[in-house]
Amino acid sequence: MILTVTLNAALDITYRVPRLQPHSTNRVTEVAERPGGKGLNVARVLTALGHRAVATGFAGGGTGDALRSLLAQETSVTDALVPVGGATRRTVAVVDESTGDTTQLNEPGPVVTPAEWDAFMSTYRELLPDARAVALCGSLPPGVPVDVYARLTRAARTAGVPVLLDTSGEPLRRGLAARPDLAKPNADELAALTGSTEPLRAARDARRRGAHTVAASLGADGMLVVTADGAWQAAPPRRIAGNPTGAGDSAVAGLLSGLVEDLPWPARLARAVALSAATVRAPAAGEFDRGTYEELLGRVTVTEHPVAA
Amino acid sequence: MILTVTLNAALDITYRVPRLQPHSTNRVTEVAERPGGKGLNVARVLTALGHRAVATGFAGGGTGDALRSLLAQETSVTDALVPVGGATRRTVAVVDESTGDTTQLNEPGPVVTPAEWDAFMSTYRELLPDARAVALCGSLPPGVPVDVYARLTRAARTAGVPVLLDTSGEPLRRGLAARPDLAKPNADELAALTGSTEPLRAARDARRRGAHTVAASLGADGMLVVTADGAWQAAPPRRIAGNPTGAGDSAVAGLLSGLVEDLPWPARLARAVALSAATVRAPAAGEFDRGTYEELLGRVTVTEHPVAA
Numbered sequence: 001m002i003l004t005v006t007l008n009a010a011l012d013i014t015y016r017v018p019r020l021q022p023h024s025t026n027r028v029t030e031v032a033e034r035p036g037g038k039g040l041n042v043a044r045v046l047t048a049l050g051h052r053a054v055a056t057g058f059a060g061g062g063t064g065d066a067l068r069s070l071l072a073q074e075t076s077v078t079d080a081l082v083p084v085g086g087a088t089r090r091t092v093a094v095v096d097e098s099t100g101d102t103t104q105l106n107e108p109g110p111v112v113t114p115a116e117w118d119a120f121m122s123t124y125r126e127l128l129p130d131a132r133a134v135a136l137c138g139s140l141p142p143g144v145p146v147d148v149y150a151r152l153t154r155a156a157r158t159a160g161v162p163v164l165l166d167t168s169g170e171p172l173r174r175g176l177a178a179r180p181d182l183a184k185p186n187a188d189e190l191a192a193l194t195g196s197t198e199p200l201r202a203a204r205d206a207r208r209r210g211a212h213t214v215a216a217s218l219g220a221d222g223m224l225v226v227t228a229d230g231a232w233q234a235a236p237p238r239r240i241a242g243n244p245t246g247a248g249d250s251a252v253a254g255l256l257s258g259l260v261e262d263l264p265w266p267a268r269l270a271r272a273v274a275l276s277a278a279t280v281r282a283p284a285a286g287e288f289d290r291g292t293y294e295e296l297l298g299r300v301t302v303t304e305h306p307v308a309a
Numbered sequence: 310m311i312l313t314v315t316l317n318a319a320l321d322i323t324y325r326v327p328r329l330q331p332h333s334t335n336r337v338t339e340v341a342e343r344p345g346g347k348g349l350n351v352a353r354v355l356t357a358l359g360h361r362a363v364a365t366g367f368a369g370g371g372t373g374d375a376l377r378s379l380l381a382q383e384t385s386v387t388d389a390l391v392p393v394g395g396a397t398r399r400t401v402a403v404v405d406e407s408t409g410d411t412t413q414l415n416e417p418g419p420v421v422t423p424a425e426w427d428a429f430m431s432t433y434r435e436l437l438p439d440a441r442a443v444a445l446c447g448s449l450p451p452g453v454p455v456d457v458y459a460r461l462t463r464a465a466r467t468a469g470v471p472v473l474l475d476t477s478g479e480p481l482r483r484g485l486a487a488r489p490d491l492a493k494p495n496a497d498e499l500a501a502l503t504g505s506t507e508p509l510r511a512a513r514d515a516r517r518r519g520a521h522t523v524a525a526s527l528g529a530d531g532m533l534v535v536t537a538d539g540a541w542q543a544a545p546p547r548r549i550a551g552n553p554t555g556a557g558d559s560a561v562a563g564l565l566s567g568l569v570e571d572l573p574w575p576a577r578l579a580r581a582v583a584l585s586a587a588t589v590r591a592p593a594a595g596e597f598d599r600g601t602y603e604e605l606l607g608r609v610t611v612t613e614h615p616v617a618a
Contacts, residue, residue: 017414102332
């Protein structure tokens, strides 16, 4: 199985309003709820690709119950979330139907106590021996140590399990120092980390900070990977219009599945880019349009960067 | 006891954001939850005034569980809510800390099935014999017949229980035809009902449509009441700054408590206006600032309209 970690899982709520009127009262015409958080999205896409995925992290309160119940009903992801006393955060996406724009409101998440953190570490260590890879995804809830991804990376490496790290800011910076096998920042996260807005230069810098390999998602431009053996860039055959939410999580699922299937880098990149574009065509994060995926997969252009990494 | 009916109860969620940015991602810095819905606010204020209050209506799903648990923890209101399969709606108030403005998002509420509606009617009929008065409050969830307040008014009148009706639009129009003892529209609701923006004229018109007495809340200007015996207007001694949410519900609690205590109309009005103003000074609906209430109570000006109603 592939293990995904979502320390700040969320109950994702989507509201549709005819036209959002700030500083006024808005009647919501449609409400949808789904299990949210980057690692849960990754796990969901992995199961759709035929892999067994186990999701851990924290869940608590009525919102945590709702999340777990939706996860069981709607996905074949194995739930290994650890209970906490605080309530799982909500995220509220308000879609303005007159413009298609979304206003996002993200709760901070429950404070995790030291005892809950210990319980999580035990669960994580118990799951590792069965994992063929682990993905560490997303932001941290209050109360979790900022070097958490470094700790989780070291534990996985000790167990001989490859680690993919997908986070930002200080948790990314600290996590890189523990030498994860693969880091997947987007262009903005990479620029914030390295100070460089030139992706190839920034990805090389991120490798020097500790990641064995850096895969940078470049939005509609595809993905760039810098490894010890070379650098490749993959781009979709055309620009895909739609909702980019979750595209990065699908790219992570593509990279992880390619890793455990031992695909060569160009094939992993092609899968990540095709999945990412197919997610833009799906209504929600954690889903992808299979027709688009299959159509694009053979048509992603992968080019090797001539300069040695 | 006094019975309050809230057919579309809500879990009220308040988000504080440093500055609301529409069409962008906003980090919520503070989350608060409370039991919401007009009848629940009225019941809460009644208990603070020393009355026993029973709240009925519908509650369901994880949000309904959260509402009931908060109601039990935070209030001494007796919970007689009827379970439904759908989830109790949420309302989300997003407070922009840079301006103090609030953007409100109101979910529509669960669809109530005919069987659930029957179960509610049985509960309501069982509660009526013990009620000294009943308040019918707020909007209707999907699936509830639009003439519901007329039916509930007739059932209460058959049981000899006085009825206060606080709603708007078509449910108000239909409810009035069943001749409730008292209707409490605000000035906008009264204008929408009658086509007149002149409160005294509009309140008289509303009486002709069926209400024995009409008490119109006029915001910072206080309250106007038109009865079979005369008309009075009450105004606070000064303009009170603050958050007007729930001020109308507190006015309803003032009128209802005055009714069961058999106070003369000027005293009922003074209580309703002082409570309403004291609610503007409290942080949330269903609460009032007791110091402000006690200070204002003796200082509300009540004048009789010279023209016969």
